[in-house]
Amino acid sequence: MDRFIPLSIPNFEGNEKKYVNDALDQGWVSTGGAYITKLERAMAAFLGVENTAACQSGTSALHLSLVEAGVKPGDVVLVPPLTFIAAVNPVKYQFATPVFIDCDDSFCMDPQKLKAFCEEACTWDGITLTHNGAAVKAIVVVHVFGNMADMEAIMDIAEAYGVKVIEDATEALGTKYTEGCYAGRYAGTIGDFGCFSFNGNKIITTGGGGAVTARASSTVDHIRFLSTQAKTDPHYYIHDEVGYNYRMTNLQAALGVAQMEELPEFIRRKQRNYELYKELFQGFAYGTLMPFRAGTDSNKWFYSLCIDRSRITASMREIIVALHGKGIETRAIWGLINEQKPYENEETYKLEKAPYYADRILNIPSSTQITEDEIRYVTDEVKQLLRSLADG
Template identity: 70%
Template sequence: MSKFIPLSIPNFEGNEKKYVNDALDSTFVSTVGSYVNKFEKALAQYLLVPNVAVCQSGTSALHLALIEAGIGQGDVVLVPPLTFIAAVNPVKYQSAIPVFIDCDDSFCIDPIKLRSFCEEECHWDGNQLSYQGKAVKAMIVVHVFGNMADMNAIMEIAHTYNLKVIEDATEALGTQYTEGEYKGKFAGTIGDFGCYSFNGNKIITTGGGGAITSNDPQKVDHIRFLSTQAKTDPVFYVHDEVGYNYRMTNLQAALGVAQLEELPEFVLRKQHNYDMYKQYLQDCEYASLKEFRPGTSSNKWFYSIEINRNVIKAPMKEIIQRIREKGIETRAIWGLINEQRPYRNEITYKITKASYYAERILNIPSSTQITEEDIFYVSEEIKGLFEEMRND
């Protein structure tokens, strides 16, 4: 194989080594150090929010958000089926009950079905929404692949039924509304809580790591407190609450400070590369490049093509393997969470589009370093392969 184009790899073009070496030289490599505070302040400045707490992962951010939102045993949380399972697992950590609501064409939770579930399946007493006698307290809204969910409709539903909104913006750092009620607002800064991830394949990375913000800065302070084992008195080790070892390390934060400096450039590259894919794939008869929500500026973290299953019948595993033989790494969209073993007995509501897209969506290379030559190569090879497969 003479060429290999990866799906999504990190990009270290800036001050990463300088800042990490500085953190090493300081000897503060764990959860105490100047870069932790620097990263939090820089993120808050970028997101236009007053307070951000950094933590070990996007998953831990979601868990802390659920704790701070008061979600506990037996509470119902409305969740999407078409996303990475880490978006839903923290609901189980809290012994709460996930109810899966279908997605719309953005792959994000469908506000039409969300509203119909609340109106038709639940009871509203003027203060508390309930489902089968259980309190419905929150929803987790995932901005899938950097595509902003329909927050206008979602927030209206949340306000109507007194629901906490936890935004999973782990894939959407840098995505924002450009028009409407939330013009200028970034993904993760509209609901009650916003959670971010800095995993290795995200638009910026700290290796692992995450962050959380809230519309209430004091809640972020409390989350930061919980993430460091809830030490009321760190000298005499007094703990008044159950805490967690969820704080980000100084080494990770040093990497994050450098990566955040490059984020605006990375977003521009992602957007430009998407436009090139759109140009080169526009004449493809057997797959189409998925659009992002109008009225938003997306970070375009992952690019997705929808395969025409009326013509291309091959299983996704075969498609991925045959593309890989061309030196191109691709990835199927996730298997539906409600079909995974830990969730097979949970409640689902009118899931049709999620099932449809699970069989048709393929992610194609989207690294910020990808060249126009590589984009052209990927596009031509995919078109050629589907041309071969149409008669299989």
């Protein structure tokens, strides 16, 4: 194999080594140290919010948000089926019940079906929305691949029924609205809670790690308190609540501070590379490069080719393996969460587009380091393969 073009890898072009070495020299490597505070402040400044809390992962950010939202055993949480399973697993951590609501063409939760579920499958007594006798406590809205959910419609529904909204912006750091009532607002800053991930393949990374914000600064302070084992008295180890070991380490935060410095450039590259892919796939008969929501400025984290299933019957696995043989790493969109073993008996609501896209979406290389030559190579090889599969 002459070349290998990865799907999405970290980019360390800036001060990462300098800051990590500084943290090592200071001896602050664990869940205390100045870089954690620096990262939290950098995140808050970028997002235009008052406060953020750095934590261990995007999953821990979601879990802490559910805890803070008051989700208890037996409560109902409305979730998407078409996303990474980590968006839904924390619902089970709280022994709550997920109900899967379909997506729209952005891959994000469909507000029309969300509204229909609340109106047709729930009871509203003017105080609490219930489904089969259980309180509908929260909605987890995932901004998939850097796209933006229709937050204006979703927030109207949630506020009408007093349901908390947890934005999973783990793939959408830097995505914002440019039109409408939320113009200028970033993904993760509109709902009651906003969660971010710094996993290795995200637009910025701390190796692992994540962050969370909320409408009230005091709420973020309490989340931070919970993430450090809810220690009330650091000298005598007094704990007034059940806490979690969910705090980010200073070494991770040192990476994150450097990555935040580079984030605007990373977004610029992602957007530029998407436009080149869009130009190269224009008019291609066997697949369409999916757009991002109008009225938004997306970080364009992942690029999605929707394969024409009326012409291509080969399995996604066959397509991925064939492209790997050409030195190109691709992946299918996730298997639907409601079809996974831990969730196969959970309730779904009018799933139509989620299974449609699960069978058709191929993610293609989107690293910030990818070159124009590599993009052209990827496009040519994908086109050639799909044409051969259609002809065959």
